[in-house]
Amino acid sequence: MTVLDLFAGPGGWSQSLRGLGVREVGIEIDPAVCTTRAAAGHLTIRADVANYPTMSLRGKVSGLISSAPCQTFSAAGLRAGNDDLPLCHQGLDDMARGNDTRASLREACSDARSLLVVEPLRYALDLRPEWIALEEVPSVLPVFEHSARLLAAAGYSTWTGVLNAADFGLAQTRRRAFLIASRTRSALPPEPTHAKVPQWDLFGVRLAPWVSMADALSLPPGVKVNTRGDRSTDERGRSAGGNEFSADGPSNALTGRARSWKLRSGQGWKLPAGQFAGGVSRYERAISEPSFTITGSANRCKWVKDGVEERNLALAEAAILQSFPANYPWAGSRTKQFEQIGNAVPPLLVTAVLRPLVPAASEVLA
Numbered sequence: 001m002t003v004l005d006l007f008a009g010p011g012g013w014s015q016s017l018r019g020l021g022v023r024e025v026g027i028e029i030d031p032a033v034c035t036t037r038a039a040a041g042h043l044t045i046r047a048d049v050a051n052y053p054t055m056s057l058r059g060k061v062s063g064l065i066s067s068a069p070c071q072t073f074s075a076a077g078l079r080a081g082n083d084d085l086p087l088c089h090q091g092l093d094d095m096a097r098g099n100d101t102r103a104s105l106r107e108a109c110s111d112a113r114s115l116l117v118v119e120p121l122r123y124a125l126d127l128r129p130e131w132i133a134l135e136e137v138p139s140v141l142p143v144f145e146h147s148a149r150l151l152a153a154a155g156y157s158t159w160t161g162v163l164n165a166a167d168f169g170l171a172q173t174r175r176r177a178f179l180i181a182s183r184t185r186s187a188l189p190p191e192p193t194h195a196k197v198p199q200w201d202l203f204g205v206r207l208a209p210w211v212s213m214a215d216a217l218s219l220p221p222g223v224k225v226n227t228r229g230d231r232s233t234d235e236r237g238r239s240a241g242g243n244e245f246s247a248d249g250p251s252n253a254l255t256g257r258a259r260s261w262k263l264r265s266g267q268g269w270k271l272p273a274g275q276f277a278g279g280v281s282r283y284e285r286a287i288s289e290p291s292f293t294i295t296g297s298a299n300r301c302k303w304v305k306d307g308v309e310e311r312n313l314a315l316a317e318a319a320i321l322q323s324f325p326a327n328y329p330w331a332g333s334r335t336k337q338f339e340q341i342g343n344a345v346p347p348l349l350v351t352a353v354l355r356p357l358v359p360a361a362s363e364v365l366a
Contacts, residue, residue: 032332039329171216296342
């Protein structure tokens with residue numbers, strides 16, 4: 001028996017399960033992402049989740065995980081998925097009745113990718129795994145709530161809600177919706193370990209303060225960080241550029257811990273009058289705070305000191321803020337690597353979700 005990871009991505013869930021001593025295989029179609037997974041040692045079936053047959057997997061899957069592509073629902077996108085929500089709900093009901101209408105519903109969607117959020121229910125109802133864990137942007141919560149009702153009717157204990165990654169030790173205030181379900185245990189949300197304002201009880205600290213970017217980016221000795229470029233060379237031996245330095249050595253890039261250091265995001269999209277959506281063109285967080293949500297456009301984030309943009313956020317720094325190792329083997333172009341980091345689920349967050357849900361390695365082996 002194994003855990004099946006739909007839309008597996010570069011390995012956020014995989015890293016978490018590895019730490020819990022549980023084996024996993026992911027289904028992923030993106031070639032660069034598959035290369036990243038292979039380099040990190042994660043098993044992968046390169047295939048389209050929506051077209052992959054479940055018959056051969058029956059009786060072999062103990063746990064089901066999914067983080068479906070969220071671009072159509074994300075606040076960083078155009079949110080076409082919001083218009084497609086009624087079709088997604090219809091797809092869930094049809095599937096629960098044994099009627100696969102995905103092809104016709106996909107054609108009716110403003111963006112065909114919206115319907116990918118119903119795929120986990122197809123796998124769940126076909127495979128009947130012992131437990132299920134799904135993650136998405138908060139706007140998909142109504143779909144998760146609907147799925148939970150259908151899973152409850154199939155004998156699962158369920159929980160749905162939104163979690164803030166900073167409450168579980170991540171140096172990032174990333175909010176994500178989750179669906180947790182189990183046929184053998186009570187599905188409960190994880191207990192927070194951190195809080196914006198630390199809390200004490202009679203036995204000492206109950207909830208630690210949020211982890212800041214300064215704390216998270218205090219890298220161990222020997223780690224190399226590149227401010228721009230990947231230090232690779234082309235066929236003529238020319239360097240891609242950038243400045244490489246030892247993270248434990250003196251550098252204003254990582255050793256400047258003054259309150260004036262901030263991380264600035266240039267995310268947003270321009271409207272006709274030069275305005276930005278929501279009236280905000282960019283926003284900042286002090287290095288003494290957790291970062292804002294790291295997205296696939298993190299390569300446009302800048303370190304700012306005393307109001308002056310000093311340099312781009314380094315790839316290793318973005319990975320660490322997502323709780324990946326600094327030397328994680330990202331594949332593809334630099335833009336593609338940042339995209340993988342921003343789209344990944346943070347391993348630290350999902351470890352908190354999975355720990356009470358997944359049987360311990362000793363139980364699996366028994």
